[in-house]
Amino acid sequence: MIYLDNAATTPVNPQVAQVISDSLHNSFANPSSLYSRGATSEIEMNKARGFIAGCIGAKDKELYFTSCASESNNIAIYGLALARKNWGKKIITTGYEHPAVRQPCANLAEMGFETVLIDPDKNGIVDENAIVDAVDSKTGLVTLIHVNNETGAKLDIERLANRIKEKNPRCAIHIDAVQSFMKFPLDVKKLKIESLSFSAHKINGPKGIGGLYLKQGTNIKPVFVGGGQESGLRAGTENIHYIQGLAKACEILKPNLIRNLQHYAKLRTQLLDGLKAFDNVVINSPENAAPYTVNFSFVGYRSETLLHFLDSKGICVSSGSACSKGSASHTLTVMKLPHERIDSSVRVSFGVQNTEEDVVALLTALKEATEKLQKVKR
Ligand SMILES: Cc1ncc(COP(=O)(O)O)c(C=O)c1O
Numbered sequence: 001m002i003y004l005d006n007a008a009t010t011p012v013n014p015q016v017a018q019v020i021s022d023s024l025h026n027s028f029a030n031p032s033s034l035y036s037r038g039a040t041s042e043i044e045m046n047k048a049r050g051f052i053a054g055c056i057g058a059k060d061k062e063l064y065f066t067s068c069a070s071e072s073n074n075i076a077i078y079g080l081a082l083a084r085k086n087w088g089k090k091i092i093t094t095g096y097e098h099p100a101v102r103q104p105c106a107n108l109a110e111m112g113f114e115t116v117l118i119d120p121d122k123n124g125i126v127d128e129n130a131i132v133d134a135v136d137s138k139t140g141l142v143t144l145i146h147v148n149n150e151t152g153a154k155l156d157i158e159r160l161a162n163r164i165k166e167k168n169p170r171c172a173i174h175i176d177a178v179q180s181f182m183k184f185p186l187d188v189k190k191l192k193i194e195s196l197s198f199s200a201h202k203i204n205g206p207k208g209i210g211g212l213y214l215k216q217g218t219n220i221k222p223v224f225v226g227g228g229q230e231s232g233l234r235a236g237t238e239n240i241h242y243i244q245g246l247a248k249a250c251e252i253l254k255p256n257l258i259r260n261l262q263h264y265a266k267l268r269t270q271l272l273d274g275l276k277a278f279d280n281v282v283i284n285s286p287e288n289a290a291p292y293t294v295n296f297s298f299v300g301y302r303s304e305t306l307l308h309f310l311d312s313k314g315i316c317v318s319s320g321s322a323c324s325k326g327s328a329s330h331t332l333t334v335m336k337l338p339h340e341r342i343d344s345s346v347r348v349s350f351g352v353q354n355t356e357e358d359v360v361a362l363l364t365a366l367k368e369a370t371e372k373l374q375k376v377k378r
Contacts, residue, residue: 088140152293
């Protein structure tokens with residue numbers, strides 16, 4: 001199988017699986033229990049917490065474990081917005097967020113918040129000035145996706161956060177870093193942000209574990225309440241096994257971030273060069289997109305038909321995002337691309353395991369598709 005859908009999820013690294021398996025056997029005690037086995041679990045969990053926090057320049061106590069990034073986004077967005085509702089009912093976000101940000105913002109709008117959406121242009125780029133211009137004294141929260149999951153479009157969050165805080169130092173900034181965590185170097189100490197979310201299954205870790213960085217001293221209303229775990233921010237017995245797996249996944253990637261980015265850039269160039277041979281291909285990702293995500297339209301062929309054809313050749317790619325199962329790509333729709341481009345869009349997303357041979361196989365299969373598949377009649 002040639003797996004080219006790493007923005008949807010990634011294969012679990014065998015070393016990560018081994019750590020989880022060992023932990024399942026050895027670390028069953030509840031980290032909240034007072035006897036020594038419980039204390040050992042707590043120590044192990046906090047060792048993992050410290051390591052993961054260190055990967056993004058955070059302090060140990062600024063890192064909270066959740067079950068996934070959707071949960072992290074919900075905890076941050078509701079919690080930060082509700083804590084500022086008395087003075088800051090305006091929320092600013094992009095028009096191309098993941099549903100795990102879009103939906104909480106839409107719900108808050110129904111609860112009386114004002115939500116301002118800044119859409120990307122037809123090239124997939126969100127205008128930084130438009131975000132900053134929208135910030136005023138009533139803005140309680142700005143929530144931004146770092147790297148878009150469908151096109152790889154990337155925001156300069158350091159510059160944006162500086163500009164936003166210059167206009168309104170009280171407003172909170174949340175970053176959805178699911179598609180950039182452990183891919184681009186991130187140092188929260190340099191970012192004037194309050195929170196940042198990420199997920200293990202995008203970095204060769206297991207599904208079912210995520211994280212939230214929350215700057216120390218940030219005012220937030222806990223919305224996930226119960227037994228007081230995770231300093232009262234996220235109730236529920238911590239998944240120590242997956243936490244240790246997440247730490248291992250980070251440990252594997254940490255020394256190789258730059259090398260991996262170079263590897264992705266090479267594969268991206270190879271793919272883009274190869275796609276030039278097709279006169280029906282239009283690239284939908286911006287030029288300065290993250291190198292591991294390439295979105296293009298194979299105009300004249302329906303995405304689903306192409307996907308199934310590639311699947312029959314053992315190649316996995318995606319049309320838009322995995323979460324939107326078959327529905328039209330949200331990002332390409334807000335980019336206002338013509339229907340024939342949206343309906344024929346394909347997302348290729350590289351992972352650390354991909355090789356130049358994988359790209360050759362994809363290009364060969366695409367060539368075969370043009371010979372074997374019926375074009376859509378318009
Ligand atoms: C940008 C972005 N945010 C949030 C999520 C949700 O992550 P999880 O699957 O961990 O809930 C995803 C998953 O695709 C994503 O790509």
